[in-house]
Amino acid sequence: MQYYSTQKQAPEATLEEAVVKGLAADKGLFMPRTINSLPPSFFEGMASLSFQEIAYRVADAFFGEDVPADTLKQIVYDTLSFDVPLVPVTDRIYSLELFHGPTLAFKDVGGRFMARLLGYFIRKEGKKQVNVLVATSGDTGSAVANGFLGVEGIHVYVLYPKGKVSEIQEKQFTTLGQNITALEVDGTFDDCQALVKSAFMDEELNRHMQLTSANSINVARFLPQAFYYFYAYAQLQRQQPGVRPVVCVPSGNFGNITAGLFGKVMGLPIRRFIAANNRNDIFYQYLQTGEYNPRPSVATIANAMDVGNPSNFARVLDLYGHSHEAIKAEVSGATYTDAQIAETMRNTWAQHHYLLDPHGACGFRALAEGLAQDEVGIFLETAHPAKFKDTVEQIIGEPVVIPEKLQAFMRGTKQSIPMTKEFADFKAYLMKE
Ligand SMILES: *Cc1c(COP(=O)(O)O)cnc(C)c1O
Numbered sequence: 001m002q003y004y005s006t007q008k009q010a011p012e013a014t015l016e017e018a019v020v021k022g023l024a025a026d027k028g029l030f031m032p033r034t035i036n037s038l039p040p041s042f043f044e045g046m047a048s049l050s051f052q053e054i055a056y057r058v059a060d061a062f063f064g065e066d067v068p069a070d071t072l073k074q075i076v077y078d079t080l081s082f083d084v085p086l087v088p089v090t091d092r093i094y095s096l097e098l099f100h101g102p103t104l105a106f107k108d109v110g111g112r113f114m115a116r117l118l119g120y121f122i123r124k125e126g127k128k129q130v131n132v133l134v135a136t137s138g139d140t141g142s143a144v145a146n147g148f149l150g151v152e153g154i155h156v157y158v159l160y161p162k163g164k165v166s167e168i169q170e171k172q173f174t175t176l177g178q179n180i181t182a183l184e185v186d187g188t189f190d191d192c193q194a195l196v197k198s199a200f201m202d203e204e205l206n207r208h209m210q211l212t213s214a215n216s217i218n219v220a221r222f223l224p225q226a227f228y229y230f231y232a233y234a235q236l237q238r239q240q241p242g243v244r245p246v247v248c249v250p251s252g253n254f255g256n257i258t259a260g261l262f263g264k265v266m267g268l269p270i271r272r273f274i275a276a277n278n279r280n281d282i283f284y285q286y287l288q289t290g291e292y293n294p295r296p297s298v299a300t301i302a303n304a305m306d307v308g309n310p311s312n313f314a315r316v317l318d319l320y321g322h323s324h325e326a327i328k329a330e331v332s333g334a335t336y337t338d339a340q341i342a343e344t345m346r347n348t349w350a351q352h353h354y355l356l357d358p359h360g361a362c363g364f365r366a367l368a369e370g371l372a373q374d375e376v377g378i379f380l381e382t383a384h385p386a387k388f389k390d391t392v393e394q395i396i397g398e399p400v401v402i403p404e405k406l407q408a409f410m411r412g413t414k415q416s417i418p419m420t421k422e423f424a425d426f427k428a429y430l431m432k433e
Pocket of ligand 1: 106250253255257382383
């Protein structure tokens with residue numbers, strides 16, 4: 001499969017080039033030249049297939065030309081070592097629980113898949129070690145570090161701002177050991193990001209070691225997110241045969257929902273989509289006005305969606321030929337304040353005894369308000385509520401039980417290397433690695 005850039009100013013790339021580079025040379029996002037459809041027989045028989053079986057068929061449609069079947073199957077099966085159950089919250093609204101992976105958030109799926117695919121390319125090319133640099137303000141670091149943990153041929157350096165991430169977040173990437181090194185930078189998140197950028201531009205350092213990034217716009221992180229839309233539909237067929245659901249996605253950078261839109265293009269019978277925003281409602285405004293006006297993000301309690309210029313908007317535009325009408329026909333929007341998010345969490349807990357996290361709450365509310373009489377909805381519950389323990393406890397006024405998986409991280413011993421925010425120090429450290 002060839003991948004073109006949404007900017008159309010860069011040459012097409014192979015899958016391997018797209019994965020290693022992340023972003024096209026013209027700063028555009030890579031798109032597969034064709035999106036292969038799956039046959040009706042696949043959808044008819046899907047209710048009896050496992051998550052891994054379904055995901056492999058979808059992965060084959062994306063990557064089958066570029067990765068041998070047995071390798072691709074292994075990558076898919078290793079990636080999806082956890083379930084993504086579809087849980088009814090009301091008689092017409094289901095939660096697709098994407099928080100049963102190692103770091104209890106949906107980013108585990110893309111992170112794990114990308115790590116394994118990159119590992120395959122490294123082995124195939126006989127490359128010596130590849131080093132992934134990732135700056136994090138909290139959640140990306142844990143998904144990437146845990147995704148790459150133990151993958152041969154790759155070493156991950158996580159740079160995070162000292163004293164500015166929560167204890168739970170810090171433990172998720174400082175206790176792993178093996179091929180993961182945490183660098184505790186005496187500075188801000190922006191300082192961490194600046195160190196990573198300088199490293200990519202430093203010639204001497206790049207001669208010394210092969211560097212790459214595990215950016216969230218990478219096709220190897222982005223496309224695998226389609227897997228669970230298919231599995232959600234399969235599970236719904238077991239409970240409500242023949243229903244075409246409305247799917248609602250709490251959205252920030254719009255990678256997750258765009259993968260769902262790809263699924264529909266491949267034939268998945270989804271009726272329509274809703275993109276749920278917090279107060280950062282740039283996409284919502286675009287739907288209303290046809291004008292895209294990025295602006296600085298504001299902080300909310302659904303902080304993984306605090307995005308003022310959604311990076312995957314370029315992919316949405318490209319997928320629908322830049323037609324506002326076509327996009328509006330497929331996707332509607334919703335936007336909620338912190339007070340509305342909190343109210344939704346409280347009410348859903350009181351009425352249905354279902355504990356939402358602040359992101360999933362936007363999704364649930366958009367369905368509760370937006371479903372027509374005859375519609376059934378699925379929202380993506382993108383993270384476990386315990387990841388936002390303090391916020392959630394304050395809102396529902398009850399203690400939140402921390403799942404064993406998170407507790408295990410908490411018991412681990414933090415290991416990190418102190419680092420200044422000076423590039424010279426960071427470079428000197430890497431040159432000795
Ligand atoms: C990253 C994230 C989102 C937003 O996903 P996008 O793909 O950026 O739209 C939503 N919820 C949680 C919990 C996240 O971590």
